[in-house]
Amino acid sequence: MNDDLLGRHRAVLPDWLALYYDRPLEITHGEGRHVWDAQGNRYLDFFGGILTTMTAHALPEVTKAVTEQAGRIIHSSTLYLNRPMVDLAERIAQLSGIPDARVFFTTSGTEANDTALLLATTYRRSNTVLAMRNSYHGRSFSSVGITGNRGWSPTSLSPLQTLYVHGGVRGRGPFAELDDYDYVAACVDDLKDLLGHTRPPAALIAEPIQGVGGFTSPPDGLYAAFREVLHERGVLWISDEVQTGWGRTGEHFWGWQAHARSGPPDMLTFAKGIGNGMSIGGVVARAEIMNCLDANSISTFGGTQITMAAGLANLNYLLEHDLQGNARRVGGLLIERLRAAAAHVPAVREVRGRGLMIGIELTKPGSDEADPAAASAVLEAARAGGLLIGKGGGHDTSALRVAPPLSLNVAEAEEGAAILEDALRSIQ
Structure with a gap:
């Protein structure tokens, strides 16, 4: 089904309309901090439609x-x-x-x-x-x-x-x-x-x-x-x-x-x-x-x-619900958790950010040379582990972008950090 939709997409939409992943993902529904694809796989969403699903998917008050x-x-x-x-x-x-x-x-x-x-x-x-x-x-x-x-x-x-x-x-x-x-x-x-x-x-x-x-x-x-x-x-x-x-x-x-x-x-x-x-x-x-x-x-x-x-x-x-305060508290924990994980991955040049707006810059180990291939590999590995993140950066898209909904809880932050740690280790 996805292959058919991808073919239709390419037949009628511009070539420059970017798609994530080697096998692009169709998201069919979401709830809270999670989304599901057309095959029924569930993902923890750490990108929120490019920082747009700010509070939660299918938030009852908004619906x-x-x-x-x-x-x-x-x-x-x-x-x-x-x-x-x-x-x-x-x-x-x-x-x-x-x-x-x-x-x-x-x-x-x-x-x-x-x-x-x-x-x-x-x-x-x-x-x-x-x-x-x-x-x-x-x-x-x-x-x-x-x-x-x-x-x-x-x-x-x-x-x-x-x-x-x-x-x-x-x-x-x-x-x-x-x-x-x-x-x-x-x-x-x-x-x-x-x-x-x-x-x-x-x-x-x-x-x-x-x-x-x-x-x-x-x-x-x-x-x-x-x-x-x-x-x-x-x-x-x-x-x-x-x-x-x-x-x-x-x-x-x-x-x-x-x-x-x-x-x-x-x-x-x-x-x-x-x-x-x-x-x-x-x-x-x-x-x-x-x-x-x-x-x-x-x-x-x-x-x-x-x-x-x-x-x-x-x-x-x-x-x-003081989601700003939640972003400060849970985001602070998530940044520290990711910094601890990144300390063991030579390809990570820097973990930076504030609140629930976190960047992980990847370079070729031992240098400041951007490594967009590593960023793409981590993106794929994170998806395979059940986590959606984004990419960015001014140096050939070599930074990972982590920006979950602001209602993210501590357990979900720990879960996402563990998946991302495994994804980062997979590129070594």
């Missing part, structure tokens, strides 16, 4: 909200008043930390970042954007143009002039050997030098933890230090929270809060986990920035009632 809303009205567009959209916008505006916040809903993180770029370039009357090396911000024409990861950037053409800044990858690059204080200082000096050679940019867009880039991050405070330099020049700071938002890092509700010395960003973008599988993205910005557009605009599907009902139910569940 009930979707069912009840579907029985009333599914969609009407933003041309009409929409109570679920206003309800969710109020909650997100309050949680964002941005003063006088306005919220615009989209259907994805790509579209959210695209909107943030439109707002920043219009507000600042500049099409120059600063982005981080090794970054990923989506698959639209504009978001590809600011993506600093070669493997996810199929064209150099762009409506924007993008300048790439050091700092998003702590363990590699020209400043890697410095301590954290000197690392931040060197990155700030590099930013100042860059700004001295170009016309004033519209904004810096940055992921607090780079998702597709392999869950890499700078020392805490880097973006606060950047913000002080940018603020003097009127340059906006956009925090891409598509993967780091909603408490996944455990220590903070938003990734930007690890860099909070200078206050919140001018804008933040979100998506993925808030919908728990439903298509929700959005932008939060100060009113003066959000309202800078002088032409009509709507969103046909952004803010549609059924997704807003799901998002509100999911957010309520997350807050009421």
